[in-house]
Amino acid sequence: MLINEGNTNVFIVTDAVLNKLGIPAKVTDYLDAKNISYHVYDGITPDPTFNVVEEGLRQSIAANCDAIIAIGGGSVIDAAKMIAMSQGNKCKPQQLIGILKARKPSAPLYCVPTTAGTGSEATLGAVISDDKTHQKALSIDPRMVPLAAAIDPIIMKGMPAHITADTGIDVLTHALEAWMSANASVETDYYAASAVKSVMHYLPLAYKDGGNLKAREEMGIAAHYGGIAFNKAGLGYVHAIAHQLGAYYSIPSWSC
Ligand SMILES: NC(=O)c1ccc[n+]([C@@H]2O[C@H](COP(=O)([O-])OP(=O)(O)OC[C@H]3O[C@@H](n4cnc5c(N)ncnc54)[C@H](O)[C@@H]3O)[C@@H](O)[C@H]2O)c1
Numbered sequence: 001m002l003i004n005e006g007n008t009n010v011f012i013v014t015d016a017v018l019n020k021l022g023i024p025a026k027v028t029d030y031l032d033a034k035n036i037s038y039h040v041y042d043g044i045t046p047d048p049t050f051n052v053v054e055e056g057l058r059q060s061i062a063a064n065c066d067a068i069i070a071i072g073g074g075s076v077i078d079a080a081k082m083i084a085m086s087q088g089n090k091c092k093p094q095q096l097i098g099i100l101k102a103r104k105p106s107a108p109l110y111c112v113p114t115t116a117g118t119g120s121e122a123t124l125g126a127v128i129s130d131d132k133t134h135q136k137a138l139s140i141d142p143r144m145v146p147l148a149a150a151i152d153p154i155i156m157k158g159m160p161a162h163i164t165a166d167t168g169i170d171v172l173t174h175a176l177e178a179w180m181s182a183n184a185s186v187e188t189d190y191y192a193a194s195a196v197k198s199v200m201h202y203l204p205l206a207y208k209d210g211g212n213l214k215a216r217e218e219m220g221i222a223a224h225y226g227g228i229a230f231n232k233a234g235l236g237y238v239h240a241i242a243h244q245l246g247a248y249y250s251i252p253s254w255s256c
Pocket residue numbers: 015017018021045046047048072073074075076078114115117118119120123124125126127155156157158159160163167170253
């Protein structure tokens with residue numbers, strides 16, 4: 001898709017852990033083979049702040065990149081969404097906080113999720129932490145939804161058991177909160193129920209044996225379905241509490 005769209009210089013957003021594990025290399029090897037140039041930024045931290053987003057934006061503009069690929073969990077994908085939207089709108093990421101703040105489309109954004117958790121690759125929001133106010137700031141805009149996502153169980157098979165469990169419970173929470181939402185519909189119930197069934201069956205399998213590719217794939221799809229469900233139906237009290245505690249004490253949302 002990237003090639004069909006004519007992108008020739010790609011900005012890769014990831015984190016240092018994933019870069020050390022060689023996960024982005026699975027994508028960059030392909031780009032090398034296709035003679036597509038790229039610049040890797042691995043500065044994203046869990047629960048990314050405006051500082052790391054601004055640094056990514058600065059590097060993407062300096063490298064004159066025409067598309068962005070996020071390779072990581074929800075933290076990387078959210079940061080990449082903000083970099084892409086800020087680049088497309090020629091604005092600071094802070095100006096995009098709120099609902100429908102963008103005036104122009106995002107720079108082209110593609111995602112490779114490495115956790116089966118947030119479903120951020122399917123959603124129209126991004127969460128950025130403000131380390132000064134200790135609040136999580138939300139940007140919501142349909143233009144933020146990535147153009148495409150590659151859900152690849154091979155990329156997820158090395159995920160440690162505790163991250164598999166924690167992010168998998170995030171999927172369950174998304175699906176249950178969307179299911180119980182007053183804004184739920186037949187469509188969102190379908191995705192939420194599918195995600196719940198998959199988590200109940202496949203999360204214990206993926207936890208026990210990270211190399212079980214069937215379980216990894218089903219969890220990747222469940223995370224995506226959870227994202228589709230809450231994207232329209234919304235979330236509930238668990239996330240309302242988790243966002244406050246997470247922002248204040250810098251603990252991941254699934255630990256709250
Ligand atoms: N935009 C949305 O729709 C949405 C929804 C829910 C949560 N979020 C946000 O997503 C963030 C959390 O994302 P997350 O739960 O995916 O975790 P994460 O992206 O913060 O990653 C957690 C840790 O796991 C590591 N990791 C990720 N994939 C790995 C792999 N395959 N192998 C080994 N290590 C790996 C990362 O390096 C990191 O240290 C939070 O900031 C939250 O606010 C966004």
